[in-house]
Amino acid sequence: MKRTSYNCDICGVERKEANHWFVATKDAVCFSIEAWDAAEIENDLDSMNAIHLCGQVCAHKLLDRFLVETSTTSTKGENNGEKQFV
Numbered sequence: 001m002k003r004t005s006y007n008c009d010i011c012g013v014e015r016k017e018a019n020h021w022f023v024a025t026k027d028a029v030c031f032s033i034e035a036w037d038a039a040e041i042e043n044d045l046d047s048m049n050a051i052h053l054c055g056q057v058c059a060h061k062l063l064d065r066f067l068v069e070t071s072t073t074s075t076k077g078e079n080n081g082e083k084q085f086v
């Protein structure tokens, strides 16, 4: 089951020996990023919603996406009528 190689889920680059990778998880309302080593220890690398990131640039891209998604969906669905602007 354990994968031996990983690709960045944003830009597709293959992970080599670099150690500045991150693992992100996100759902409709929550976004989190952890260091690759920590994710490896926690066995999060192969979890269903793990998003592998090759570095800060792709991490920022993913975060941007998440912010856009949540800002466009937060006015619908279960938070209907309860808008929050920061």
Ligand SMILES: [Zn+2]
Pocket: 008, 009, 010, 011, 012, 013, 053, 054, 055, 058
């Ligand atoms: Zn990348």
